[in-house]
Amino acid sequence: MKLLVKGGTLPEYGRADMLVEDGVISRIEGNIECExxxxxxxxxxxxxxxxxxxHCHLRDPGQEYKEDIVSGTRAAAAGGFTSVCCMANTTPVNDNAVVTSFIINKAKAEGSGVHVYPVGAVSKGLKGENMAEIGDMAKAGAVAISDDGKPVMNALLMRLAMEYGSAFGMTVFDHCEDSNLVNKGVMNEGYNSTLLGLRGTTRAAEEVQIARDIVLSETLNLPIHICHVSTKGGVELIRQAKKRGVKITAETAPHYLVGTDDLCASYDANTKVNPPMRLASDQEALIAGLCDGTIDAIATDHAPHHRDEKEVEYNMALSGISGFETAFALCVETLVHGHHMTMEDFVKVACTNPARIIKKNCGQLKPGMDADFILADPNEEWCIDARKFLSKGKNTPFHGRLVHGRVKETYVGGARIYKD
Ligand SMILES: [Zn+2]
Incomplete structure (x- = not known):
C-alpha cells in the first residue's frame, strides 16, 4: 500500500513530495514519481x-453523556490530532489494568483511528491516599500517570509516584494547584474577580505546587511533566529549573494563550477552567516560554461537559473547555499569524516535543517515522461554531470567533481518517 502526497509544503523541506509505504514515511524529496x-x-x-x-479527557468509561471514545476520537481527528493521551478521571477511575485495557481496546475497535494512549491514575480512585496499580497499567499500555483534576497534595505520595512510575518508564503528569490555596475559587484572583463578585484563585496555588515538584524532581533526579501552565511565575520557575538541569517538561493549553480573565465578565461558565485564565502579562510569558523552549508542548486539556453542567450559575458550573476542534486555529492564529513563531516552530510544540515526551515514533515528517500527518491551510478563515463540533462537548468560550487556520485532512499510518 503506497500513498504519495504531492505538492504540499513540509516543515524543514519546504515544497516537497512525501511517499508513504505500509504506514511509514519512506521518502521525502522535491519530486517523487511512483507507479x-x-x-x-x-x-x-x-x-x-x-x-x-x-492531555485530554475522553470521559469513557462511565461519563459517555459528556463524551465517549467514538465521539472524542472523531473530534480529535477533525482537530488534526493523530495521538491523544486521555486522563484517568473516568468512572470507574483508570487506576488499574482492566480500565486501561478497556480504553485501548475500545479505541482500536470503535475509535476514529487516532491513537489513544491512556494516562493511568497516580492514586487509587484519585483519592490521593494509596498508589494505583502503576506497574499493571504500564504493562497494559498506559504512557504516564496523573491524578489530573485532583492535585496530589501529599508530597510523599508524589515522591513515591515519581519513583515507582519511573521504574516503569512513566512520568508523572502533574496538575499543579494547591487545593487549600484554591479555596473554592472559580476564576483568577485579581481585579476582575473583585469586580465580578466571583471568588478568586490566587496564582500562588499553581506556583507553590510547581515549586514543590521541581524540588522533588531535582532532589530525586527523576522526570516530572507540568500540566497546563497558566502563570508567568510558573513559566519562570520552570525556566530556572531547566537551566539547572532538572528533568522537567511542561505544557500549556490554547485557551491560556488566547483568553484572559476578561472573558469571565460575561459570566459564561464556558470560560471556567482549571487553572483559570489569567492576565495578558501571563499570556505574554507563556508565549515567550513556548518560543524559548521553557514550555515544551501545547496540550488541549479537552474537557467536554454536558450543557446541564455549564448552563448554571458560575459557581456551580464544572470546569473545562472542549478543545480538540479549535486548538489548531487558536494556536496558529495567536502564535504564527501573531508573528511569534513560524509553522515549523509550531510543529515542534504541537507534534515533535509531545511525541518525544511519550516516546512515540511520530511527531516528525522524515523517513522511518509513522505516517501520521495532516494537511492544513494555515490561512483559511472560518468562524468557530460549537454546534458543528463532532465532540459531544459544545462548551467553548470561543464560539463565534473568527479564526485563521483549518485542518483539511488527517491521516494515521497512511490511512485517511478525516476529511473536512
Ligand atoms: Zn488538569
Missing part, C-alpha cells in the same frame, strides 16, 4: 505531522 501509488493532492496546503495531545 501504483495512490496520490493525495496537497497543492497549496501545509503538510505537517499529526498533532500529539498530551
Amino acid at each position: 501504483g501509488a495512490q496520490v493525495v493532492d496537497a497543492e497549496g496546503l501545509y503538510v505537517m505531522p499529526g498533532m500529539v495531545d498530551l
